[in-house]
Amino acid sequence: MTKPLRDELRSIPLYVPGKAVPDAVKLSSNEVPYGPLPGVTEAIASAAQHVHLYPDLAVVALRDALAARLGVDAERVVTGTGSVALIGHLMQAVGGSGGEIVYSWRSFEAYPITATVAGLRSVHVPNTADHRHDIDAMIAAIGPDTRAVLVCTPNNPTGPAVTAAELDRLFDAVPESVLVVIDEAYREFVTDPDCPDAVERYADRPNAVVFRTFSKAWGLAALRVGYMVAQPDVADAVRRCVIPFAVNAPAQAAALAALEADGEMRRRVDLVISERKRILTAAREYVPQVPDSQANFFWLPLGDKALAFAAHCEARGILVRPFAGDGVRVTIGLPEENDAVLDALREFMA
Ligand code: PMP
Numbered sequence: 001m002t003k004p005l006r007d008e009l010r011s012i013p014l015y016v017p018g019k020a021v022p023d024a025v026k027l028s029s030n031e032v033p034y035g036p037l038p039g040v041t042e043a044i045a046s047a048a049q050h051v052h053l054y055p056d057l058a059v060v061a062l063r064d065a066l067a068a069r070l071g072v073d074a075e076r077v078v079t080g081t082g083s084v085a086l087i088g089h090l091m092q093a094v095g096g097s098g099g100e101i102v103y104s105w106r107s108f109e110a111y112p113i114t115a116t117v118a119g120l121r122s123v124h125v126p127n128t129a130d131h132r133h134d135i136d137a138m139i140a141a142i143g144p145d146t147r148a149v150l151v152c153t154p155n156n157p158t159g160p161a162v163t164a165a166e167l168d169r170l171f172d173a174v175p176e177s178v179l180v181v182i183d184e185a186y187r188e189f190v191t192d193p194d195c196p197d198a199v200e201r202y203a204d205r206p207n208a209v210v211f212r213t214f215s216k217a218w219g220l221a222a223l224r225v226g227y228m229v230a231q232p233d234v235a236d237a238v239r240r241c242v243i244p245f246a247v248n249a250p251a252q253a254a255a256l257a258a259l260e261a262d263g264e265m266r267r268r269v270d271l272v273i274s275e276r277k278r279i280l281t282a283a284r285e286y287v288p289q290v291p292d293s294q295a296n297f298f299w300l301p302l303g304d305k306a307l308a309f310a311a312h313c314e315a316r317g318i319l320v321r322p323f324a325g326d327g328v329r330v331t332i333g334l335p336e337e338n339d340a341v342l343d344a345l346r347e348f349m350a
Pocket residue numbers: 030081082083084085108152155156183185212213214215221224225226
């Protein structure tokens with residue numbers, strides 16, 4: 001007897017997490033290497049006293065703190081269990097009945113998964129030869145069934161960010177009936193002045209949706225907190241898709257504590273950025289095609305050698321994230337970890 005399971009779920013690629021091997025240097029998940037921000041573990045310990053109680057369903061304190069920082073009304077902020085969950089909820093909010101979502105490829109591997117689960121057809125627009133979004137091709141890919149265009153900036157796993165000129169062009173070309181969804185998971189690492197803060201520049205557009213996360217710069221990956229900024233009607237629709245009590249109480253407390261430590265966050269992110277500059281220059285000596293990165297990782301376009309390079313690194317106790325036949329994403333770690341990657345790369349290319 002056949003079971004009542006949706007056929008298309010079998011076509012979903014499984015999410016491949018960055019590998020974790022005890023004692024290895026883990027540069028496979030774009031985490032920041034400095035531990036939790038000051039005040040975070042204390043906030044979690046304090047919240048732990050009350051885990052017999054449900055968390056605040058509306059996540060009021062965190063939502064209000066985010067709204068105040070971002071300069072938007074609180075009703076426009078939605079929180080969820082990581083931005084990946086919220087991206088999935090947005091897709092559910094616009095999904096089903098033959099809808100399509102347009103995005104660049106290669107990009108974040110959760111997009112095809114969440115799109116298919118939500119009943120959306122993915123329209124992949126190949127990146128340019130220099131591993132950037134091809135905004136004009138994305139505009140051209142929009143059709144009558146398009147519900148949303150998804151921009152990942154900086155793009156995971158390739159690194160470049162989208163410029164204001166490109167995003168302006170996209171917004172101007174897209175009808176209001178299509179959402180322009182901007183995933184800024186790595187926003188805090190952007191230094192290129194041409195690449196805008198999407199909340200500042202676009203949040204007041206009627207069809208703009210921006211995603212951010214506490215998992216990267218804010219150091220809370222294990223606690224799963226992300227947020228979204230959109231117009232009230234879109235925020236309301238997505239909020240209806242969020243599972244009740246999604247963001248747990250220690251996570252809410254930790255995110256609030258992290259926001260209080262924003263100066264230290266900035267200091268740590270600046271360390272990553274200065275390492276990024278050093279590593280990009282050094283890596284290009286061996287692989288000249290390494291694209292710019294505005295994030296806390298860089299891309300080695302090694303093509304057919306991607307898996308072999310990852311195995312070469314693993315044999316040296318370093319975990320990176322290969323995409324077979326395409327390239328390898330390497331997280332920026334501590335200086336000595338980055339040096340180990342460069343040594344491995346030099347050996348591999350020799
Ligand atoms: N968007 C992008 C581009 C990412 O790289 C990630 C994390 N890998 C996420 C969203 C999701 O992050 P989280 O669910 O931890 O907030």
